[in-house]
Amino acid sequence: MQISKGVEWAVHAASMMVALPEGRGLKAAALAHYHGVPTAYMAKQLQALSKAGIVQSSRGAHGGYRLAKPATDISLWDITAAIEGHGPAFRCTEIRQNGPCGLKRKDCRSPCQIAAAFSSAERAFRDSLKAVTLADIGLQFVRDSEPEHLSDIMHWLESEVMPLSDTP
Amino acid sequence: MQISKGVEWAVHAASMMVALPEGRGLKAAALAHYHGVPTAYMAKQLQALSKAGIVQSSRGAHGGYRLAKPATDISLWDITAAIEGHGPAFRCTEIRQNGPCGLKRKDCRSPCQIAAAFSSAERAFRDSLKAVTLADIGLQFVRDSEPEHLSDIMHWLESEVMPLSDTP
DNA sequence: GTTATTCGGACATTTAATATCCGAATTAGG
DNA sequence: CCTAATTCGGATATTAAATGTCCGAATAAC
Numbered sequence: 001m002q003i004s005k006g007v008e009w010a011v012h013a014a015s016m017m018v019a020l021p022e023g024r025g026l027k028a029a030a031l032a033h034y035h036g037v038p039t040a041y042m043a044k045q046l047q048a049l050s051k052a053g054i055v056q057s058s059r060g061a062h063g064g065y066r067l068a069k070p071a072t073d074i075s076l077w078d079i080t081a082a083i084e085g086h087g088p089a090f091r092c093t094e095i096r097q098n099g100p101c102g103l104k105r106k107d108c109r110s111p112c113q114i115a116a117a118f119s120s121a122e123r124a125f126r127d128s129l130k131a132v133t134l135a136d137i138g139l140q141f142v143r144d145s146e147p148e149h150l151s152d153i154m155h156w157l158e159s160e161v162m163p164l165s166d167t168p
Numbered sequence: 169m170q171i172s173k174g175v176e177w178a179v180h181a182a183s184m185m186v187a188l189p190e191g192r193g194l195k196a197a198a199l200a201h202y203h204g205v206p207t208a209y210m211a212k213q214l215q216a217l218s219k220a221g222i223v224q225s226s227r228g229a230h231g232g233y234r235l236a237k238p239a240t241d242i243s244l245w246d247i248t249a250a251i252e253g254h255g256p257a258f259r260c261t262e263i264r265q266n267g268p269c270g271l272k273r274k275d276c277r278s279p280c281q282i283a284a285a286f287s288s289a290e291r292a293f294r295d296s297l298k299a300v301t302l303a304d305i306g307l308q309f310v311r312d313s314e315p316e317h318l319s320d321i322m323h324w325l326e327s328e329v330m331p332l333s334d335t336p
Numbered sequence: 337g338t339t340a341t342t343c344g345g346a347c348a349t350t351t352a353a354t355a356t357c358c359g360a361a362t363t364a365g366g
Numbered sequence: 367c368c369t370a371a372t373t374c375g376g377a378t379a380t381t382a383a384a385t386g387t388c389c390g391a392a393t394a395a396c
Contacts, residue, residue, distance in 0.1 A: 001252045002259070002353095005259075007258070008260065047375065058363090060372060062372080065374090098204025117305070118244070121244075121297045170384090172383095229340060230341080230395075
């Protein structure tokens with residue numbers, strides 16, 4: 001029951017994009033370098049975010065990534081699901097149908113209670129992550145950081161940010 | 169973010185042990201056969217439950233497994249943690265300390281907000297599973313099953329159940 | 337004490353996560 | 367309009383983890 005490293009990277013990268021000025025983007029290499037992680041693997045996570053409609057990508061010279069919708073509409077669950085998939089963590093293989101006392105398919109209209117309990121726990125997990133948006137993360141970050149640190153980030157952004165055409 | 173198959177098997181096996189008469193046990197091979205899964209791999213999950221103090225094992229002739237404490241004191245989280253480990257699913261690698269704007273170790277006394285959000289979600293998941301005990305599972309199972317099916321199970325138990333010495 | 341039986345940990349195999357590379361697509365500039 | 371530089375996208379290796387298997391250690395019955 002481990003969440004892949006890609007989720008952590010994707011959330012940090014997306015959080016960085018919150019600070020981008022309108023109509024501008026960051027290339028995958030810049031996001032990877034900023035967080036000190038391998039470029040190609042970070043790019044893979046960004047692809048997944050792009051497929052999920054969380055970020056927009058622009059190819060070619062001066063290309064890059066930016067958020068595809070307002071930060072208030074992107075939850076941590078959206079990002080987690082984009083990387084890890086939407087499927088349940090607990091996969092019921094219906095072993096109650098196996099063995100000498102196995103139930104017939106007909107008698108299995110009601111779901112296995114064990115699977116139901118895990119499904120309920122996962123719903124609680126999802127709901128908790130759905131309640132936190134990138135806007136929340138960004139706001140908290142600004143509040144809790146030293147002014148000098150925020151200044152450093154702004155300078156880095158100015159040096160790395162790329163103009164990006166408005167219509168991809 | 170997948171929960172291993174072993175958790176499903178371990179929960180089903182432990183649920184079966186709820187129905188055992190006092191001072192009796194089931195051997196790993198019987199539990200595996202009953203659920204239609206490989207014996208050796210089922211045995212591996214039972215070992216993990218034994219190490220965690222959830223079940224008691226007795227070796228040698230007429231050996232087997234039984235619950236180590238009342239079914240009301242064993243939650244689905246206890247079993248999940250015994251198989252999957254107690255560590256968090258989201259592992260914060262502190263990438264905020266990396267890269268050109270990396271934070272110094274000193275400025276990281278407060279935890280990363282992203283990690284905190286996932287930690288909170290996992291707590292909700294845990295609490296949900298902690299609220300369900302083997303006693304609950306057993307009771308619901310008896311209520312929802314056809315009388316004939318329960319009868320089949322009782323007959324199987326009588327044929328497979330082994331006398332087990334009281335002091336392991 | 338001997339033997340049959342069962343659990344326990346060490347050992348392969350398969351699957352998924354991690355990391356990397358090269359081609360496809362797009363834009364900037366001439 | 368064409369060329370060249372640049373960037374994303376999917377296909378491809380590598381490593382770690384989950385899955386599955388085996389044989390020795392320990393125990394109880396006889």
